[in-house]
Amino acid sequence: MTSTDLIGQLRVLGLSTLATRVYSQLLDTGAATEAELAATLSIDAAEARDAAAQLVEAGLLRPAPADTAFTPVPPETGLDILTSRAQSALHEARVVTLNAYDAYRRSGLGPSGDDLIEVVSGPAMLQRIKQMAKGAQRSVRRLDSPPYYANNTLSNPREIAQLKAGIEYRVVYARASLERENYLEGNVLPCIEAGEQARVLPEVPVKLTLVDDVMAAVSFTLGEADVHAVTLFVHPSSLLTALSGLFELAWRAGLDLHRDGSSSERRLTATERRLLALLAAGVNDDAIARELGVSRRTFFRHMEKLMVSAGAANRFQLALHAANNNWL
Known part of the structure; x- marks a missing residue:
């Protein structure tokens, strides 16, 4: 992993931006006290203390008594802790999603399974997804990952038009998306310039599109798509709520792909x-x-x-x- 990866990966693993800055400063200049960190980074002493406490709790710094210096320690154990937490959080989100659906199915209180979920395969998947996205009134949230079924074009005029109409888009891209030839320049950046809020993760657990909190389309990512080439369309239910929670978890873990209003x-x-x-x-x-x-x-x-x-x-x-x- 390159040094450039480190700052993004630490944020993906759960460290706050301020904690990452403090840790980077300590790696760059060596041990420092709370007051020295606050002065160097132009932050409050309380902010420096809280960020250092987060790093200590994560196993990346040695605890420091009052007025003594914080010192980085070998990071293997701390990184194992952070990685395990992130993996556990994503695993728990998937388990909660599955359990929510199972509980709903067993309850018999809602609509039948056929009304709750539509299973679509083949060429009809793309048309059904387009219909769902076209009906957005307020917001679209998406976990974006290959494979892509619309191979004839990289542009996304529908999203740009909806952004101009005031519909909010939040998208978490998998790294594999950005490695697709011309996808960043031809699709992602034009949408960001039009107002899309974008973040990136090394990978996302599923391909997911949520429209107005009233419907979701969920399918498998590249590694599983050849075996399970279907899309599930989920209507209002506990399962839809769980999928919304899965997106928000990925969104919080993601690294900003681009910010407007550069200073x-x-x-x-x-x-x-x-x-x-x-x-x-x-x-x-x-x-x-x-x-x-x-x-x-x-x-x-x-x-x-x-x-x-x-x-x-x-x-x-x-x-x-x-x-x-x-x-x-």
């Missing part, structure tokens, strides 16, 4: 912004160069220019500068 004095080019977004998502160098349509040599020239602008000695410091200055 940075450095005006980034479109290529630089795409490069930083892909780096933050953990995409490898070759895939980034291919997505940007440049050679590896040109890619590294872009990287060098960004690092000079940020005053960064390595990718980790570049990631910190990009996060702190709203470059992403």
Whole structure:
């Protein structure tokens, strides 16, 4: 894993942005007291104390008595703890979803199973998804992952039109989505520029679209789609509520793919912004160069220019500068 991956992965594993900044500062400059951290990072002493306490609780810092320095410790144990928590949370969300449906099915209080869930396969899946999305009135939430069934185009004019009409979109993209050729430039970034709120995770548990809290379409991600090429359309029920909770859990864990209203004095080019977004998502160098349509040599020239602008000695410091200055 590259140093650029670290900041994003720690947030995915549950650390707050402030805790990540504190941890990065300690790795960069060595042990520091609560007061020194507050002064260096321009935060309140209470914020520094809370962030350090989170890192201590996660096993990444050694506990420090009053007025003594916090010191990073070997991270293996702490990372195991954070990873286990994240895996447990996602597993629990899936179990809750399954249990909610089983309880509803056994209760016999609601509509029949045929009314609760539609099972659609083959070419009809795409048409049914389009119909559902077209009917959105307030919001659309989506966990986005391959495979994609509309292979003839990468653009998404319907979403852009709905965003202009005031419909809210929140999307969590799997890393595999951004590695699809031209998908970031042709689909994702135009939607973000139109107002979509976007985050990214290394992977998402299912493909999911929720429309207005009244219907969901759920199907399998790339690894399972060849075996289970079906989409389930879920109507209002405990299962729909559980799917909504699953999305919100993934949303909280995701890393911002892009923020509007940058406060940075450095005006980034479109290529630089795409490069930083892909780096933050953990995409490898070759895939980034291919997505940007440049050679590896040109890619590294872009990287060098960004690092000079940020005053960064390595990718980790570049990631910190990009996060702190709203470059992403």
